Amino acid sequence: MTATSVEPPIKAPIRARRRRDPSSYVVLAALIVLVLVMLIPFVIVVFNALKTPEEYSTNGPLAVPDGIHLQGLKDFWERVAFGEKLLNSVIISGSVAAFAVILSVLNAYALGIGRITGRLWILVLLLMANTLPQEALVYPLYYLSKQVGLYDTRLSVIIIFTVIQSAFGTYLLSSVLGSFPRALLEAARMDGASTWQVLWRIVVPVTRPTVAVLLVFFFIWTWNEFLIPLVFLTSNENQTVSVALGVLQGQRLMDATMSSASALLGIIPTVIFFLIFQRTLTRGLTAGAIK
Amino acid sequence: MAGRRPPPTPPKPPRTGRSRDRAAYWLYLLPGLLLFVGVIGVPFIMNIGISFTEWPGIGTPKWTGLDNYKALFSDGEFWASFRNNVALIIAMAIIPTCIGLVLAAALTDFIGKKFGPRTASVLRACIYLPQLLPVVLVGIVWSWLLAPDNGAVNEMFKAVGLDSLAHDWLGDPKTAIWSVMVVMVWIQIGFPLVIFMSGLQRVDPSLYEAAEIDGASWWRRFWHLTIPQIRPETYVCLLWCTIASLKVFGHIYVLTKGGPGGATNVPAYYSFQNFFDKTEVGYGSAIATILTLIIVALTVVFLRVQSKDLGEEQ
Numbered sequence: 340m341t342a343t344s345v346e347p348p349i350k351a352p353i354r355a356r357r358r359r360d361p362s363s364y365v366v367l368a369a370l371i372v373l374v375l376v377m378l379i380p381f382v383i384v385v386f387n388a389l390k391t392p393e394e395y396s397t398n399g400p401l402a403v404p405d406g407i408h409l410q411g412l413k414d415f416w417e418r419v420a421f422g423e424k425l426l427n428s429v430i431i432s433g434s435v436a437a438f439a440v441i442l443s444v445l446n447a448y449a450l451g452i453g454r455i456t457g458r459l460w461i462l463v464l465l466l467m468a469n470t471l472p473q474e475a476l477v478y479p480l481y482y483l484s485k486q487v488g489l490y491d492t493r494l495s496v497i498i499i500f501t502v503i504q505s506a507f508g509t510y511l512l513s514s515v516l517g518s519f520p521r522a523l524l525e526a527a528r529m530d531g532a533s534t535w536q537v538l539w540r541i542v543v544p545v546t547r548p549t550v551a552v553l554l555v556f557f558f559i560w561t562w563n564e565f566l567i568p569l570v571f572l573t574s575n576e577n578q579t580v581s582v583a584l585g586v587l588q589g590q591r592l593m594d595a596t597m598s599s600a601s602a603l604l605g606i607i608p609t610v611i612f613f614l615i616f617q618r619t620l621t622r623g624l625t626a627g628a629i630k
Numbered sequence: 631m632a633g634r635r636p637p638p639t640p641p642k643p644p645r646t647g648r649s650r651d652r653a654a655y656w657l658y659l660l661p662g663l664l665l666f667v668g669v670i671g672v673p674f675i676m677n678i679g680i681s682f683t684e685w686p687g688i689g690t691p692k693w694t695g696l697d698n699y700k701a702l703f704s705d706g707e708f709w710a711s712f713r714n715n716v717a718l719i720i721a722m723a724i725i726p727t728c729i730g731l732v733l734a735a736a737l738t739d740f741i742g743k744k745f746g747p748r749t750a751s752v753l754r755a756c757i758y759l760p761q762l763l764p765v766v767l768v769g770i771v772w773s774w775l776l777a778p779d780n781g782a783v784n785e786m787f788k789a790v791g792l793d794s795l796a797h798d799w800l801g802d803p804k805t806a807i808w809s810v811m812v813v814m815v816w817i818q819i820g821f822p823l824v825i826f827m828s829g830l831q832r833v834d835p836s837l838y839e840a841a842e843i844d845g846a847s848w849w850r851r852f853w854h855l856t857i858p859q860i861r862p863e864t865y866v867c868l869l870w871c872t873i874a875s876l877k878v879f880g881h882i883y884v885l886t887k888g889g890p891g892g893a894t895n896v897p898a899y900y901s902f903q904n905f906f907d908k909t910e911v912g913y914g915s916a917i918a919t920i921l922t923l924i925i926v927a928l929t930v931v932f933l934r935v936q937s938k939d940l941g942e943e944q
Contacts, residue, residue, distance in 0.1 A: 359744050359745070363740065363741075363744045363745075366736060366740055366741065367741060367745060367749075370733075370736065370737070370741065370753055371753075373757070374753055374756040374757060377756055377757055377759065377760065377816065377819075378756055378759065379775075379782070380760075380771040380772070380775060380816075381759060383771065383774060383775070383782065384767070384771060401774075401782050401785065442661060442662050442665070445658045445659070445661060445662060446658070446659060446662040448655070448658050449655040449656065449657075449658040449659040450659070452655070453652060453654075453655025453656075453658065454652070454655075455652055455655050455656060455659070456652070459930075459933055459934065459937060461659070461663075462933060463926060463929055463930055463933060464666070465662065465663075465666060466873075466926075466929055467670055467674065467922070467926060468666060468669070468670045469873060470873055470877075470922060470925040470926055470929060471670060471674055471677075471918070471922050472877050472879075472898050472901060472902075472918045472921055472922065473877075474879070474898075474901060474902050474905045474906070474914065474918065475673075475674075475677045475901070475905075475914075475915060475918030475919070475922070476670070476673050476674075476677070477905070478676075478677075478680065478687065478905075478911060478915075479672070479673035479674075479676035479677055479680075480669070480673050482676075483668075483672065483673065498665070498669060499669055501665070502665045502666060502669040502670060503669075503670075505662065507870060509662070510866055510869075510870070511825070511863070511866045514862040514863070514865060514866050514936070514940070515829075515832075515862050515863070517862065517937075517940060517941075518862055518940060534654055534655065534658075538658075548828040548829075548831045548832070549828055549829075551828070552824055552825060552828045555824075556824075559761065559762055562764075563762075563763075563764045563765065565764070565765060565766070565880065566880075581764045581766070584764060584766055584767070585764075585766045588766050588770075598770055599770075602767045602770065602771070605764055605767065606762050606763055606764070606767070609762040610759070610762055613755065613758065613762060614755060617751050617754075617755055
């Protein structure tokens with residue numbers, strides 16, 4: 340809707356040159372069909388979240404709701420103290436996203452630009468943070484966190500996921516930085532810039548689209564993590580949204596409309612987050628172009 | 631390793647300055663390495679230790695030496711689960727990467743230019759949406775859609791008169807793995823798409839303009855310009871999705887619980903079962919150790935190919 344309403348005037352002459360021939364409408368139509376297929380499951384969730392349990396049992400899960408019933412949403416919100424869980428998830432996912440991006444940038448700078456000896460093996464080692472199945476980490480980490488007194492704190496989950504998520508960031512960024520234009524680095528070094536200055540003034544700005552992608556991924560991945568938060572955040576006031584969702588689901592205390600309501604409430608925050616950061620994902624276009 | 635790589639620029643800076651620089655870069659790696667040792671290194675060694683014991687998760691583990699590994703190698707269920715994993719690698723890594731490449735190029739180069747970047751990013755957001763869905767919810771939603779009696783998929787077939795195609799998609803051993811594959815493709819496509827679209831932003835637009843002036847068709851530009859330009863991202867995507875498919879257990883858990891009759895069981899889910907359902911933590915640790923070794927070996931081979939391919943290009 341808003342997609343076509345505002346057009347920057349500068350782009351007009353370029354646009355005029357590229358005519359929209361019939362084939363471009365075919366491509367657009369094909370993509371829209373694909374998108375609709377992708378969205379069907381979400382539509383069903385929204386439908387059921389807005390139904391009453393009676394309506395659900397008479398009309399089935401696929402019928403369009405008669406009206407808008409927010410009781411399911413309200414019940415779920417109150418039962419799990421959703422506001423508190425939301426805050427925990429935001430704190431944990433936000434911190435992990437920020438710290439893991441910083442860690443990834445530092446690691447990737449040493450590996451991709453610094454090209455330190457044995458970088459392939461260091462990368463393999465760091466990637467183990469992700470290759471190791473999480474269920475294998477749970478028991479050892481449980482004992483370690485008890486030893487250092489971090490068990491049942493949000494900090495423990497933040498530290499663990501900062502390391503796990505940064506494995507992907509290190510890999511993606513160091514691959515991208517491996518083909519970083521050397522001339523740009525040499526020029527900066529000629530001007531007497533230190534490695535620290537090169538990192539923040541040249542490398543980070545140029546790779547900003549990739550860094551933005553990492554920030555979005557880390558936030559969403561951490562938001563949806565279940566197993567480790569479930570084990571490490573035992574007290575109710577530390578729990579995250581996806582733990583609350585999973586626990587209630589496992590207890591089978593919810594009917595179908597309430598699970599849909601919980602589903603809807605559970606993904607709204609990440610959808611909002613993604614839509615906000617959509618803009619960062621494309622803004623790099625001009626800022627990041629290497630000439 | 632360093633000897634294989636030809637110097638990128640002929641006028642090389644003095645040797646001493648270069649190696650002092652290299653040493654300086656180790657400092658940047660220090661925080662990452664320290665955190666890694668604490669959060670991954672030590673627990674992994676502990677996991678290997680546990681794999682030599684018999685342990686229900688509480689009390690004192692009983693040392694049994696290599697017993698778990700011996701049992702593992704003759705455990706048919708474990709090795710059979712690898713066959714299903716091949717199907718998941720295709721569904722989670724290969725198909726999404728291929729579709730993602732075409733979609734990313736179409737959205738950036740075609741929709742973005744002809745209908746504006748905003749149209750492109752709205753479409754991207756919709757395709758990425760399944761990635762936002764927590765695993766628990768994936769299970770709920772798809773169980774509804776694929777339900778044997780009044781599921782949306784079967785209703786749709788009936789509506790167009792293809793009643794004979796209606797099916798218990800997740801309950802029949804023949805179709806269960808295919809149904810899981812379709813769900814995994816649906817989940818995964820958004821991931822390569824977002825990575826590739828961000829990668830395409832690094833590409834100098836004048837390359838495309840030059841190709842367009844030369845009269846190269848869209849497919850030719852896609853094949854000769856787009857794909858080579860985002861080769862680093864393609865490698866990352868393929869490896870990452872392959873690792874993810876070797877580790878997947880949440881989706882299997884919510885969709886089929888490995889069934890029917892082990893038709894959709896995978897090693898990671900098998901290890902999860904041993905850890906938490908059967909509480910055979912020692913055996914679970916042994917599976918996790920073997921799985922980790924397999925993934926690490928794959929990673930090493932893959933990274934060597936990648937660094938050779940990308941290194942020679944420069």
